[in-house]
Amino acid sequence: MTNIILSGGSGTRLWPISRTLFPKQYNKLFQGRSLFQKTYERNRNHCDKSIIITNQEQYFMALDQLDEIGARAEFLLEPVGRNTAPAIALAALMVDPEEILLVTPSDHLVNDETAYGAVLTVAKKLAGQGYLVTFGITPEYPETGYGYIEADGNDVRSFKEKPDRQTAQRYIDQGNYYWNSGIFCFSAKSFLEELQRYAPEIYQQSKTAFEKAKRDQAVRIDLDDMLAIPEDSIDYAVMEKSTKVKVIPSTIGWSDMGSFESLYEVLPKDTSGNTTESNTLHLDSRDNLIIGHERMIATVDVEDLMIVDTADALLIAKKGSGQKVKQIVARLKEEKNDLHNIHMTAHRPWGTYTILEESA
């Protein structure tokens, strides 16, 4: 089995920790390990080979992080992102048609690796039988930020767009709805066949682009060839149309790190009241989510804030408003402000950050 790691994203909802050229998956948030490194290691336990799909700008960063953990991978470099269907098609063309592919984002967290391993075993078996397998995460609460999969055992009844609160609650109550995780398992051949059937233009242009790619340290797709591939997600292009799709209900401690609230949820914390922990000092403050860098952070009479401090940018947001952070990045881009892009004064270019305290 080959692990395809999708690693081109920029994680705008974790700005200012995440920047376009230094996305969240490369931040060493977990005892010196990044989500990218953890993703590699988690899946390498079950795969013989890894293919990283990313862009040229992030190539050396990814390479360095692999070096750090003594890892190797093949690279597929996209000059521009065309969403997941083309990316996975190009990767599928890199391997033997019979090879089973385990497609994973690089910026998710899986806390229960034993359960994950068990799920993979089932997935691999179904993939070997020609099915396109998607992982449905058992929902823990009525999240409105994810798509859902309506299941009937391992069969998919339907894919659901991000629901409103009420609909999400109904999904939870019904018990056969799962979060669409973006993790997939299938043979290269099965995927390419279904892609050819339901999105022939993506298939054909991907094939052309792949054949014309440069091959040196990495498989490098040409810009014009990449732009010729229609942009689409694997869900829209294939999964929602194919009759060969299976879903595996998965309870694996999954988190997509899609906001500071979810990041905070999974990070180790010091919890205390108004005492000085590490580099903070709190006076009559509580329930604040603080992700610090090097600076002393003092609070007085404040509560329910997210405070995220980096060398060159500081975010202060109301807890629960994390989904709006991407609008900050959009605004910075609009204004051609480089802070969306890079750490301008990064003292620690590969970013180590620590949760300082949730004053309780």
Next chain:
Amino acid sequence: MTNIILSGGSGTRLWPISRTLFPKQYNKLFQGRSLFQKTYERNRNHCDKSIIITNQEQYFMALDQLDEIGARAEFLLEPVGRNTAPAIALAALMVDPEEILLVTPSDHLVNDETAYGAVLTVAKKLAGQGYLVTFGITPEYPETGYGYIEADGNDVRSFKEKPDRQTAQRYIDQGNYYWNSGIFCFSAKSFLEELQRYAPEIYQQSKTAFEKAKRDQAVRIDLDDMLAIPEDSIDYAVMEKSTKVKVIPSTIGWSDMGSFESLYEVLPKDTSGNTTESNTLHLDSRDNLIIGHERMIATVDVEDLMIVDTADALLIAKKGSGQKVKQIVARLKEEKNDLHNIHMTAHRPWGTYTILEESA
């Protein structure tokens, strides 16, 4: 007339802008000018000479700031502060007994210099007649953080401690109560006579300390001699007891810069809604007081915060809780954390800060 500038304070309520070794009066908060420099210039228009009373640690900082504005002064260096009565006694001993002294803190702001000049003319005249003159600021609102002076024309009926809210309101309503500004005017002789009468131990020990002082670039008091002087304020030691005290009601645009709220009040601001001004970006945020340094500051869904960002420390406080900031400094001292003391990573050692925005 000689201006005595009291400049040894450390401004703990403006931490992290103000540090023990870099107090607020040296911060260049006003178009490149510090409160110390502004104090010097404001009073030098009315005085022939200036005497700076400060400590050894701040000597060169004060000297540099005088150099910058082409100014000169004599220095009296205290090895340890013993409050205002000893400081002023020592300064009074430095000049001719008939000299009129204008005693001013170094960290206050006076916005109406014309009115201030008029008040000084009256003060100087009364001082020449042997009176000890204190400046009573016409109160603008029922502040509970200041002492009040109950006046009857230029006569003082009584000094009042910091009142509670209700009492302060009563003072305002009665119309003959003034904020005790800490600005004084008297002849050296008159002050020393009254000090000798009402606080003879302070007078005597100050005289001894002054006589034994080293005299080189500055008059430098010996530590043991300084410690032998009882610690007391000029108000307690002299003004509240002497029968020669006069008060001059003053409407001069005075501010004591005693908290971020009062500092913010007098600083130039950009006011706007959710737009990017200078180095901030606000999303659905309002009524925040932001004093920035170099870093980008983004806010999402927050209101009524004070955000004060410096190179090595960040303060996030509820607006109106500014008086508690000194507790942060006390805590840092307790914990022997040097951040109360110095800017550990100061990029700009003499500190220029800008008001970024009050999102309205």
